[in-house]
Amino acid sequence: MKQIKTEARWKETFKVAWPLCLSYTPIGLACGILLHAAGFNTLLTGLVSLVIFSGGAQFLIAQMLTVNAPILTIVLMLFFLELRYALLGSSLSKYLQGESRSSIFTFALSLNDENYAVNYLKFATDKHWTPNDARQVEHWSLLFWTVSNIVGSLIGSVLSINLTVVDFALTALFIYMIVMQIKSRLSLLICIFSGALAAVCMIITKSTLGLVASTLIASFTGFLIEELLVKKRPASALLQDIGSRKGGPIIEEIEKKESDIL
Structure with a gap:
């Protein structure tokens, strides 16, 4: 009887996540450079990338710090800006039924707009897609985003780069994600x-x-x-x-x- 060879699950989830990871690289580099310009060292840049994991929020932090905005104002702005994740998370909750609290917690920590769109599409179209697969996609994207931010911070420490193109790149990414969702x-x-x-x-x-x-x-x-x-x-x-x-x-x-x- 002929055996059917199956790939390791992490390879399959990486195939799903790699276009997202690839798109994160240039924006992550730009974000790291901008955070360095706002006064973040490489260690803080990596920490912010892991904890916040939101391009829009991190760009907002860098821009508000450059104009000396109060910390309380920045925190409030981030709270309202990231409030959308309550809506995104609730729409995925039906696919996470039966998961442990710790699993849901780690899933929520690495959720963002782009990997939400990828996972929602996979949950809706692939009956074999599991919460663990979705979590791996999130972690792949988080890894590439954090590394890109750190590398961008290192580049920013040795080079002076014009960042006027950053806003256009970020806007283009979100327009692409919107178009992917319109059916x-x-x-x-x-x-x-x-x-x-x-x-x-x-x-x-x-x-x-x-x-x-x-x-x-x-x-x-x-x-x-x-x-x-x-x-x-x-x-x-x-x-x-x-x-x-x-x-x-x-x-x-x-x-x-x-x-x-x-």
Whole structure:
């Protein structure tokens, strides 16, 4: 009987994580350089990368320190900026049922926007994807991010580099992650609404707190609209896949259940 050879699980999770790790490298280098310019030594840069593990938060820390912002202001800004992880974590909780508290704790510590998107997609499409696999993806991305930050700090200690391109690189990464997540017409509509709302909220608040407010409002609005359409109008065009004339994932699931009953 012919034996089927299977790869080690860490190799499979690395294959899933490596595009994410690759995209982290240039941004991580830039973040390390910027943190060094803000007064962080290499050891502190590595520690911040491990504890916070958020490009947006770390760039925010560096920028606010360069303008001598009070520590309390920085902490409050970070709290509201990272509050979105409560929403991200809650959407993954159904896949972590039965896990120990320590496992959930380590999973939560290494969660960020990008590995959340990768793991959510894998959980939704791969029935063999486990919480341990998801945790490995998070740890791979955390490893590459931390090492890139440390190397960036070392580069910043010997070179003077123009960092004006950093904001564009970070924005491009998040735009890519958004595009990867847009599938239905409703998600595209909410994405456009969220962008417009973020601009309005930031003009009103004159700070990044507007981003937190717009994220919460747009997420809640999208949830309400989706729930209403699923219950009242499951055949709505908004629930269909982009470019599809047939029913979207929700409609197909309903049709499948009906066929199973028959």
